[in-house]
Amino acid sequence: MRDRVAVELVIADGSGPRRWVGRQSTVEWLPYIPQLQFIDALSRSHAAYLPVRETGRSAGQMVLVASMEAGLPTLIHPTESLQPYRGEGIERVDAVGHPLDRLIQMADTAEDVRRSIRERWERDFSLCAFSSNILYALGQMGWPEPTL
Template sequence: MSAFAVTGLYAVPGTNSWKLLQRSLKDIPIVTTAEIEAEQWVNEGGKATAVLYGNTFGYPEASTSTTVPTIFIGGTSDRDPDLISSLIDEVRTDTRSVRLIVADGSGSRTWRGERAEIEHFGRVSSEEFGRIMSTSDVVFLPILNKPRASGHMVCVGALECGLPVVSSECTGMDGYVDGKFVTHLDPEASILDQLIACADGPLDSEQVRAYWTENFSLDAYIGRVLTAVDHLTGR
């Protein structure tokens, strides 16, 4: 076999997936998108390093015409159902005008209160996922704290749309939270209050998209991967 490198693991030591990857990849250089995955691989004798993920999905820029704060939750991997339920409960009982969009493939349904609305989407294409997300003001990542990469694709897609991101604390998101464009959720405070404050914050879509272009576009990601491969292979 000719020399090649692998990007991403998305596996936890001790699982069948991890054991299969170990048998298959052996000494092949691994470029992960989470520090914890690289650390685990190296600790078990492998060769790996981590870089921040990036991509250019072609998602549209977020609309600035929304008058009601709109929150988006999307994706399925390692999502925290308790955090999602807590936010839904807050929206249902709150007296403010707010819209919550949940695109997790769980089925299409809508709830409307006196001033609030919750809309669930079933399975959608990548293009539709980006379009739906672009109609929001802030993206929320309620992620279970598992020792593997999680939330990166939705995070990067949100930044491409020009949207700020709020993530629950998760080892797999280490390095992606910069405190301005991507922030951590305070577990002791109201989820809804924090998300509305972020939606009404000072960032505009052009600022966020400029940050994405420089740090999380496909070009930025390719540059990091090539540098990592050169380092791992001694080139």
């Protein structure tokens, strides 16, 4: 909220609704919103940030996968639950660092990188990829058994 660059920041943490408006920037805190509304807001973004903390349980995967589907470059904290998702367009940020400058840079990510992020989502995390993985795993276990 230093208002040093023109940024529209949306915080989807359920603490809103409220809004701060500066000369160049805005910050909007969303209330709890339904999943479809959240996905719509996410898909209109230019970059995403998941400040997930290590708590000993999984957290953040659904939002990260939705960010990948939208082709968003994403900053994540180095938690164990998000390790499998690292790759192009997904960067770790030091938990004590301030991510705004890097997010501003990431918002200008070229379309070919965004396309690569979406392709990785399609290949590794889409419903088709999930179904293929399930069918492969069942096949490895001998299911379905051949019929005579």
